[in-house]
Amino acid sequence: MDKRNDIDLEKMKQIAASGKDESLLMLNLNRYIAGEYPNGENYTKWREVNKQMLDNSEGKLLFVLPVRGQRLSNGISEQLDEIIGFWYPSHQSFLDMTSLDLFKRNGELRNQIIDWAAVYRCDPSDLAKLT
């Protein structure tokens, strides 16, 4: 089950309220339970709801990268199925999204399909050169 890091959430709230809010990239590293990825019923439903959630927010889906293997590790090694990048214009816009009913539905569906996951909050400034 997904666990929220409340320390990081608090940092996000502080940034949003600082008067110096900035854009962010949420990098989702996901491994799905057997049979779900990429054509499972619940995975497909999650992607649909995830899109609806983004469409009702200021967030954008930047990229979806299927993972084919793991080349090297230095520490605990977790296999992945997929890396997904989401961009938000501000920390506040992400926080606003969490109040949507679709955000709750998105989380419920994730809990039916995720075997292992991590969501990293990143500085997206280097991505500007890709646009």
Add this chain to the structure above:
Amino acid sequence: MSVLTNNMNDTINMSDRAIMEEIAKTGDHPVLMINQNLYTAKADFPNGKLYKKWREINKKMIEYANGKVIWTIPVRGQLLYNGDCQALSEILAFWYPSHKAFLSMKDAPYREENFAIRKEIIEYAIIHRCDGRNPPRVTKN
């Protein structure tokens, strides 16, 4: 199966290498390597001397294989986890025109130095191999 590299902490996945060698022989195509790194205090990321030295050597290795640095993304935090909570410093994306090109880096003159510095600056790392035929072309609209 895996083997230790010159850096006794970096462990190359030999099963995955075998898959890459097979792809290189039978139907090669571009590959994207996503590097997740947590640096040591000694690395002093992002402005430390050792870190900058590694990036210089790493760039030469990538160029040796005709690859490109697609992005370098500093990590600010981890909002969610489902399993272990693993801190990261940076996520880098390196694109190579083929699996053969990537594998050619084993002959790069900078390889020994690259792994020697990695041993000093890497606290935790993992490299995921992704399909490089359609690398991210980011548009925000």
